[in-house]
Amino acid sequence: MDLTLTPAQLDLQARARAYVVDHLQPIEQEFERAAGRLPTAARDELKRAAIEAGLHGGSFPPELGGQGWSVLEQVIVHEQLGQATGGLWSFIPGAYNALIHADPDQRRRYLEPSMRGERFGSYAITEPNAGSDARTLKATARRDPATGEYILNGEKWFVTGPPDETDFMIFHCLVPGADDSDSQPLPTLFLVDYDTPGLTMKHDPDYTHTFADRHPQFVLADVRVPSSAILGGLGRADEVTNEWFVEERIHIGARCAGAMERLLTLAVEWATDRRQFGQRIYDFQGVSFPLADSAADAAAARLLTREAAALADAGVDPKVVHAKASLAKLFASEAAWRCADRVVQVFGGRGYMREYPAERYLRELRVDRIWEGTSEIQRMIVARALEKRGVGRVVG
Ligand SMILES: Cc1cc2nc3c(=O)[nH]c(=O)nc-3n(C[C@H](O)[C@H](O)[C@H](O)COP(=O)(O)OP(=O)(O)OC[C@H]3O[C@@H](n4cnc5c(N)ncnc54)[C@H](O)[C@@H]3O)c2cc1C
Structure with a gap:
């Protein structure tokens, strides 16, 4: 597999890097000190600069307002985004890939404004009693035969999105089968505006990281939406959500690889300059060997992630891509956590200061696991x- 980047891909990589270095990294500290809040003008500036750099709506085709990036191109960009702390890339206008299934009216109402940075969506799957096992979701949408509307009920946790920006959710729920039959409930997605009566934010907890996104809990109590709010068709939620998981696992792998690159760059800079006991601390193997191990981790994470992306682009069996995406996410997130811990140690007391990226990464990379x-x-x-696809197809 040839993973050499083309001149156009190198240009994309440079644009993403410039955006991160010129717009995101300079505000990281101020953002941390402000407990993850940015004034409207600063958020608008991040959106404007992202659109000007052609970084918005990455995976969506140009006719829908996006960039039409391949999965590998998405990875190239996310490797750069991972070099900022605070999850500040969340302000780049875009949309969950589920919105590729939007009908023309949904495109006009949700997708197009998302591409312009005027609306932000969240994806609500997890519930208090259904996390890893999404087969046990309880949220429902019952059709009201009198009006044809659907009545949504349920409680969703960790509903991620930038505060003051996010104004609709993709609600993953079950449409019960007809009462008089044995038919199975149909997992279905609905687009729900946050200002729909019956939808309330119940709690907005703080988390380990200081992030551009909040992750509140919502309750939906008899929320009425028209049948036109169904996204992607009745019964298609599992399939569409799975497409999101595979894409986002690859993106996480890429951001973790990028985070490791930045951590290592900072650590090498520091350790080759810092002197103790009359010599550079880099000359102590206790300092440089953990960095060498981290370099091996970073390089392997990058390769695994790019490989998963390239296989997705090549149209390989989606089940193999699914496994490769999991492999990349598993390795890259575990490796990035190890790397952050080692780099905090190399920075000594400074590694524990929130002003230093290593400290912020240590808190932020934890959630990728x-x-x-x-x-x-x-x-x-x-x-x-x-077992099912064969060892050769998973590791080959
Ligand atoms: C900051 C943040 C943002 C999030 N954003 C979103 C979002 O936008 N939308 C959304 O829908 N969800 C979101 N989530 C939810 C996230 O996807 C879940 O937290 C995650 O899938 C785990 O589910 P859980 O928390 O219910 O843990 P549980 O499923 O209860 O798991 C608890 C522990 O048991 C382990 N475990 C469970 N089953 C098995 C098994 N079969 N074998 C071995 N170990 C197992 C788990 O690995 C874990 O260690 C977010 C979570 C966080 C922390």
């Missing part, structure tokens, strides 16, 4: 694939 499926769930997917 949890969201979009925990490391244990990725191991389950990989282990099943080893």
